[in-house]
Amino acid sequence: MRVHIPSALRKWTGGRDVIALEPGADERLTAAEVIAAVAQEFPGIRDRVLDEQGALRRHVNIFIDGENARFLGELDAQVGRDSDIWIHPSLSGGGQAAQTAK
Amino acid sequence: MTKAKLRPNAGDLLLMVGTAKGAFLFSSDRSREKFAMTGPHFPGQSVWSAAFIGNGAARILIGNKSEHWGAMVSRSDDFGATWNDAIEGNVKFPSGSGVALNAIWALEAATSLGDDAVLAGVDPAALFRSEDRGETFRLNEALFNHPDRQRWNPGFGGLCLHSILVHPENPKRMYAAISSGGIYRTEDGGDSWATCVNGLRVHPDVPGATLCPHKLRFDAENPARMYLQNHPGVYRTDNEGRSWVTIENGLPSDFGFPMVAHPRRGETIYTFPLTADADRVPPGGIPRVWRSRDAGGSWQPLGKGLPERDGYFTVLRDAFSADSLDPAGLYFGTRGGQLYGSNDEGESWRAIAEFLPPILCVKTATVS
Numbered sequence: 073m074r075v076h077i078p079s080a081l082r083k084w085t086g087g088r089d090v091i092a093l094e095p096g097a098d099e100r101l102t103a104a105e106v107i108a109a110v111a112q113e114f115p116g117i118r119d120r121v122l123d124e125q126g127a128l129r130r131h132v133n134i135f136i137d138g139e140n141a142r143f144l145g146e147l148d149a150q151v152g153r154d155s156d157i158w159i160h161p162s163l164s165g166g167g168q169a170a171q172t173a174k
Numbered sequence: 175m176t177k178a179k180l181r182p183n184a185g186d187l188l189l190m191v192g193t194a195k196g197a198f199l200f201s202s203d204r205s206r207e208k209f210a211m212t213g214p215h216f217p218g219q220s221v222w223s224a225a226f227i228g229n230g231a232a233r234i235l236i237g238n239k240s241e242h243w244g245a246m247v248s249r250s251d252d253f254g255a256t257w258n259d260a261i262e263g264n265v266k267f268p269s270g271s272g273v274a275l276n277a278i279w280a281l282e283a284a285t286s287l288g289d290d291a292v293l294a295g296v297d298p299a300a301l302f303r304s305e306d307r308g309e310t311f312r313l314n315e316a317l318f319n320h321p322d323r324q325r326w327n328p329g330f331g332g333l334c335l336h337s338i339l340v341h342p343e344n345p346k347r348m349y350a351a352i353s354s355g356g357i358y359r360t361e362d363g364g365d366s367w368a369t370c371v372n373g374l375r376v377h378p379d380v381p382g383a384t385l386c387p388h389k390l391r392f393d394a395e396n397p398a399r400m401y402l403q404n405h406p407g408v409y410r411t412d413n414e415g416r417s418w419v420t421i422e423n424g425l426p427s428d429f430g431f432p433m434v435a436h437p438r439r440g441e442t443i444y445t446f447p448l449t450a451d452a453d454r455v456p457p458g459g460i461p462r463v464w465r466s467r468d469a470g471g472s473w474q475p476l477g478k479g480l481p482e483r484d485g486y487f488t489v490l491r492d493a494f495s496a497d498s499l500d501p502a503g504l505y506f507g508t509r510g511g512q513l514y515g516s517n518d519e520g521e522s523w524r525a526i527a528e529f530l531p532p533i534l535c536v537k538t539a540t541v542s
Contacts, residue, residue, distance in 0.1 A: 080242070080243065081243070116261045116262065118262065119244060119246075119262045119266070120240075120242075120243035120244060121243075123244065123274035124266040124267055125267075125269065125270075125271070125274050126269075127274065129244060131241050161242040
């Protein structure tokens with residue numbers, strides 16, 4: 073499987089845009105396990121994709137072969153051995169972030 | 175982007191300005207007539223807090239937040255020419271606590287606690303401490319597990335711990351102010367915390383409602399005395415927070431966010447009143463800093479150089495600071511992106527920058 077890294081996180085993968093993982097023939101990985109596998113080699117990835125309780129950050133999406141993992145069980149979503157996984161910042165905007173009163 | 179490197183000399187002023195879209199650094203000599211600027215640093219990220227560590231090699235700490243990738247403390251040892259982002263998050267709640275960091279609202283170098291000590295206040299409300307100049311942080315469990323926590327209630331700005339005060343002579347005595355939570359004092363270096371809000375009124379003024387302190391500061395000469403801009407009301411304590419008296423008489427409004435104390439002269443304080451909770455602009459559209467020289471007994475407006483009309487901006491709680499030079503300089507940033515400064519203790523003001531993103535925090539330091 074191939075994990076596609078967004079440009080904003082390539083600082084933490086030595087500039088690599090795709091990380092190849094090769095699970096065993098009988099090994100089934102979840103999205104969480106894919107992130108953990110990438111983070112094992114590139115530790116800067118984990119805390120940027122997941123919060124400290126292990127939840128997918130609100131404005132980060134994971135796509136598995138073109139499907140948003142949020143609709144496939146989120147971090148429990150199953151990933152095929154030949155899947156393409158994309159970590160992608162949400163296309164969000166126009167909100168009140170950092171606009172609230174201090 | 176302004177890329178010129180800041181090269182402040184010893185004794186120069188450093189201004190660290192956090193905005194909704196990055197940090198900006200300014201420096202000036204002691205005259206504070208001309209400022210050099212670099213930024214935005216961390217473009218696109220909100221910067222809620224900053225600190226300067228002057229002992230040893232100079233270090234700037236920035237509390238930044240990416241809406242996508244989370245919040246952390248980043249550091250620069252060359253006045254912003256380069257930044258060191260932590261590989262892994264360096265302000266994290268314990269695994270299994272069920273709580274995740276939202277933003278880092280306060281960073282304070284706390285050399286009285288140790289040469290390398292830094293304190294951080296965060297949302298959701300908690301205090302963290304670093305012993306390695308801001309590289310890693312550890313949660314203060316006693317405040318995090320305080321029984322009051324279940325009654326803390328996020329306000330419009332979140333559930334933030336925004337004010338951290340370390341007693342200058344007795345560092346085991348510290349204060350932490352939480353919006354909307356209350357004010358807490360420790361006498362044992364953070365092992366236990368007691369509420370100290372006797373005399374403060376709540377908003378709305380009903381039993382059970384949550385106290386909402388906005389900004390807490392020490393008096394420059396008497397650390398038993400502190401000043402508070404509360405959500406409703408302006409207050410002073412003369413007995414280490416055991417009781418509070420109102421000092422808002424003479425101000426045009428009891429509502430506002432910042433509170434600033436003169437760096438050396440006791441009883442001299444500054445605030446920036448807004449019309450009301452439901453109308454957060456200067457009264458009459460005439461922005462004024464208000465100063466008291468008698469610990470809140472009377473107040474005078476300071477407006478030379480500020481707009482005389484149509485000034486409907488807001489100054490947030492961490493966006494108003496004093497420097498430590500003589501005469502004292504004062505600096506505030508607005509949600510409209512203007513950075514104003516005074517090099518004569520507030521008697522006159524001028525714009526240092528006019529078109530920044532919404533300003534969230536303004537911190538000062540004298541370069542050692």
